[in-house]
Amino acid sequence: MSAEFESIYSEHYAEIHRFIYTIARRDPDMTDDISQNTWQNAWRYMDSLRDRKAVRSWLYSIARNEAARYFANRHVAFFSTALTLDDEDAPDVVDEQDSSFPEALANTGLLAELLGGLSEDEQRLILLHYAYDVGLNEIAELSGLNYNTLKSTFRRTMEKLRKAARDMERDTEVKEG
């Protein structure tokens, strides 16, 4: 193993592994399989990487492709539970205009707490889209869901997160007041 690859591997392994863990439904076996294939491919096609600065996004692309192949070949459901639109906790009407983000959502500590209030699949959806820059169309492809259905689910999930953040801020204000 070349020294260059070794340094890339040690530098990016944990981050790529977390990404794969997120995409792979938190399944340790699935994560290991996809991770192994990802690094094997990275090793195999290392010479094709011309811009060494783009190694991080290159690794993410390989991991995404490997995950897509895994889900397609194994016929594994992308979401562990059906993301239903009639969630009792979700607001009845999604305000299309409300794209504001309460300040609590910019605080990492509060954000971690707020994310914990969502279901596992909802967290995955938000993490994949915002933290890992995976487009909704790509998530729709991976999951086999209709793009519009996924978009509605995403919107509803975000609204749920906003509502939780506002409630948290209100509670804090009341306590301080």
Add this chain to the structure above:
Amino acid sequence: MSNVDEQRFKEALQTLVRDEPERLAFFDGLDSDAKLPPFVPNNTVGATPATGRPPLPTSARTKRVRYTFGIAAAAACLVMVLSINALDSGSNLDMLNTSVSEMSGSGGAAPEEAYNEVTPASAPEAAYDDVAPAPTAARTIPQPESEIEELDTADMDEANALTDDIDTPEEANAPTPATDDAGMDEAATPEAAATDPPTHPPVVPLVIIAAVAALLLILFIKRKKQK
């Protein structure tokens, strides 16, 4: 309550995931302190890498394949042994039927009766041991006369009664070498020896194979449940 833009939310989330993943309950299943697993190129599971480091942990897929093959192999062994066993029992039964029909055809008694009558003079096991090696050796099996000489005088009457029984092959149809050569030949032939008691089903290997198969099955089910 003030708002922030989407970009700040995104940055906060990325920082959280990249720098403080331990704060997210979502990543609880990942061991953040876990040592970096060694990377082995060429996907050679189980091979010793040139670096001298241990190979990558066997992937779940490989484990699954091994489990499946293991169970399939165990099941195949079990089926094979059972089939052989069943065939063996069948052939024994056929042989027994043939012997019975042959004996009945010569006007003799049922095999069980013949054995019962022969037993007092010489134990079946000893007789078989002596007879089994070869027809010529079989002819040297204990002579009824020499055995009678060894009996106590107190048992003479009984011994005489026994010799009477043995000496009348028409009644016993027993393979007494001195009086019935046909019966002797029949008992001494390899075909007859094949019907001997040692051809019992191989119980011990069967039990071992069944136990191994059961163990593999339990492991498989256990692993499924863990998943």
